[in-house]
Amino acid sequence: MEDIYFPDRYLITSALPYANGPLHLGHLAGAYLSADAYARFQRLMGKDILYVCGSDEYGAAISMKARQENVRPIDIVDKYHEQIKESFDRIGVKFDIYHRTTADIHAETSQGFFRDLYKKGEFEELTTEQYFDEEAGVFLADRYIKGTCPKCGYPEAYGDQCESCGASLSAQELIDPVSVLTNSAPTLRSTTHWYLPLDKNEEWLREWIQHGVLEGQKQHDPDLWKNHVVGQCMSWIDQGLQPRSMTRDLDWGVNVPEEIPGSKGKKLYVWMDAPIGYISATRQWAKDHGADWEKYWKDKGTELIHFIGKDNIVFHCLIFPAILKIHGDYILPKNVPANQFLNLEGQKLSTSKGWAVWVHEYLDELPGKEDVLRYVLYKNMPEQRDAEFTWKGWQEANNNELVNNLGNFINRVVVLTNKYYDGVVPSFDPDLEFTGSGNSDMPIWHDTEMLDLFDRLDAYGNAIRKYEFRSALRTIMEISSAGNIILQANEPWKLIKEDEETVKAVMNCSLQYAAALSMILDPFLPFTSSKLRKILRLPALKGEGELVEMMGALAEGEALIPEGHQIGDPIHLFERIGDEVVEEQVEKLKSRAASKSETDQIEVNEPSQPALPQKPEITFDDFQKLDLRVAKIIEASRIEKADKLLKISLDTGGEIRTVVSGIAQQYDPEAIIGQQVVYVSNLAPRKLRGVLSQGMILMAEDSQGKLAFVSPGNDISPGSIVR
Structure with a gap:
């Protein structure tokens, strides 16, 4: 094993996702799956691990989303925080805490940082010219300004970054800037803000980034930082x-401490407050568990690792480290293994253009295939360069690698063990050489195979420590392939008739490989790992140093799964995926992008939405059968274990009716109390999730799936008939 320094503990962070939309595949490939594998591996190695993350709930992107949907910013972040948190949980990303920056402890922590730096005189108070929207009456944050990129000529660049060429910009660099609020040309006005003097920190940042040295002491190995x-x-x-x-100058964010002169109306810049969210999340975790948060941030025995996408590099490698060092006492990151971008079906992934695969939709539509997605994203992880996800590649990886290699090996081992030994791990002569049945001209020794397994596991661990997750995954599949070769070279299904003792050695060796796989799969395919350990009837992994114990057992020549151990019945780990599944997903992606493109075009030229397909024609008599009435919502609550459903009580003007409505993902129950609605009063009652629904509320739905109440206005009494 390589001579590698092992710290006392690890603090692992993933970039805080903006709570203004759902997770997509690019998010997972960028900052979360790599961190999850690293944290899971280090737990299996018995390390003190704290893995923190949370929703970034401030900044211009949140306010823009709220304006688009005509709701409050808090409504946006409440909705997407829960959805994002649930998506992470369902895809198996295992945080120690998933926090949020709207929490009181976060405001306290980030304001405390600002206050301390202010008292130290570390800020420069500068008055500058910034863009102001005369029609809206507000200063414009960078994301509220669009114009032509001066670098590449892209006409839709934002005031902080061009999403076409990736260049970092300032709003005043844009050509022909306009406000995204009113589409008018902004004017320049004077405003005063507090600036972090990065220029005064340039020398030590250069030495730290380039050589890993800070104040004469080695801080990190620059060779392990990605180029x-x-x-x-x-x-x-x-x-x-x-x-x-x-x-x-914003109306949504963490307030600058009010005791500071000139603080009125000023908010902390998102890259001042968001990274501090890692610290506030740690403080909340420590508070919840009666632990000391400071040892994770101030003890030099802790290794801090930021997992991010490449668009966040400067903020995590220059700005946040400068804030931490200027503040004092805090450790700096040991590494920032930023991934590059994931493309989708030959194009750049773009949520604004509808060219994305949403994680929650994948999980809803393809249940049981969580690890297929994880496998493909690890296999194509953009560690050093941009990578690509395709649905065809997803299918082929599942069918050719997971089914034919990993799944096939495990299934054959379990089936044969049950067939020959009633599911009991066989004992064998350790001095027996087994030579195969004609497919191999090289003798195979049980001890040799186990030593080879140890070496492969050592390479697997070293790859993860170097943030080479693709390499570690390949090693897993090589171990599975080696297991298949052992079986294929010896053909126990033939050899059993003439050499039972050799078959016992072959099957015992294969079961040892299966046991090893059941553990090393956990960082990458946790659902498969759990399923396999149940098949082998091995204890569930707790992340308490089990891999160290396994490596120790291998080094001592001990079995990973003992002779006489009873395993379970065979269960297929993976199922083949047909062409029709791929075709459906590709068509959905193209349709969404086309719909988005059409909508965007119409929004530019016309005030209306694109027309949606009409249902078959009906007669007046058909319409007359509907009894449409006005009602008022007086109570609303979520239905347990039903993400989309709300239980709603209606005042119908003569009675109280209960209806179940599938609007929970777009409306919070407390936000719709008092809403006037139109409902179908003569719809036959039926039970939904155990609740008797006595009618149906009418909703308007646009081409993007956005819902709005069909409301007659508050001056119409409940019970009124709609004709």
Whole structure:
């Protein structure tokens, strides 16, 4: 095993996702699956691990989403925080805490940072010219300004970044800027903010990034930092760092501490408050568990690792480390293994263009295939360069690798063990050489195979420690392939008739491989790992150093699954995926993108939405059968274990009726109390999730699936008939 330094503990973070939309595959491939595998592996190695994350709930993106949907920012973040948290849980990303930046402890923590830096005199108070929307009467945050990119000519660049060429920009660099609020040309006005003097920190940042040295002491191995991470940071440093504003003129965010003169109406810049969300999440976790949060942030025995996408490199490698060092006492990241971007079906993934695969939709539509997605994303993880996800590649990886290799090996081992030994791990002569049945001209020794397994497991662990997850996954599949070769070379299904003793050795060896796989799969395919351990009747993994124990057993020549152990019945780990599934998903992706494109075009030229397909024609008599009436919502609550359903009580003007409505993902129950609605009063009652629904509320739905109440207005009494 390589001589590798092992710290006392690890603090692992993943970039806080914006709570203004659902998770997509690019998110998983960028910052979360790599961190999850790393954390799971280190837990299996018996390390003190804290893996923190949470929703980033402030910033211009949240406010923009709220304006688009005509709701409050808190409504947006409440909705998407829960959806994102649930998606992570369902796909198997195992945080120690998933927090949120709207929590009181976060405001307290981030304001405390700002206050301390202010008292130390570390900020520069500068008055500058910034864009102001005269019609809306507000200063415009970077994301509220669009224009032509001066670097590549892309006409829809934002005031902080061009999403076409990836260049970081300032709003005043844009050509022909316009406000996204009113589509008018903004004017420049003077405003005062507090700036972090990055230019004064340039020297130590250069030495730390490039050589891993801080104040004469080695902090990290620069060879383990990815080239594109170091390259992007050095590009910024070589151009000369500039003071960076740490506050904004916004109506949604963490307030600048009110005791600071001039703080009224000022909010913390998102890249001042968001990374501090890692600290506030740690504090909340410690509070919940009676632990000491400071040892994870201030003890030099802790290794801090930020898992992010490449668009967050500068903030995690320059700005946040500068804030931490200026504040004092805090450790700096040991590594920032940023991944590059994931493309989708030959195109750049774009939520604005509808070219995305949403995680919650995948989980809803393809149940039981969580690990298929994880496998494909690890296999194609954009560790050093942009990678691509295709539905055809997803199908082929499942059918050719998971089914034919891993699934086939496990199934054959379990089936044969049950067939020959009633599911009991056979004992064998350890000195027996088994030579195969004609498919191999090389003798195979049980001990040799186990030593080979140890070496492969050692390579697997070293790959993860170097953040080479694709390599570690390949090693898993190589171990499975080696198991298949052992079986194929010896053909126990033939050899059983002439050499039972050799078959016992072959099957015992194969079961040892299966037991090893059941553990090392956990960081990558946790659902499969759990299923396999149940098949082998091995104890569930707790992440308490089990891999260390297994490696120790292998080193001592001990069995991973003992002779005489009873395993369970065979169950297929994976199922083949047909072409029709791929065709359906590709068509859905293309249809959504086409619909989005049409909608965007119409929104530019016309005030209306695109027309939706009409249902078959009906007669007036058909319409007359409907009894449409006005009602008022007086109570509403969520239905347990039904993500889309609300239980609603209606005042119908003469009685109280209960209806069940599938609007829970777009409306919070407390937000619709008092809403006037139109409902079908003569719809036959039926039970939905155990609740008797006595009618149906009418909703308007646009081409993007957005719902709105069909409301007659508050001046119409409940019980009134709609004709």
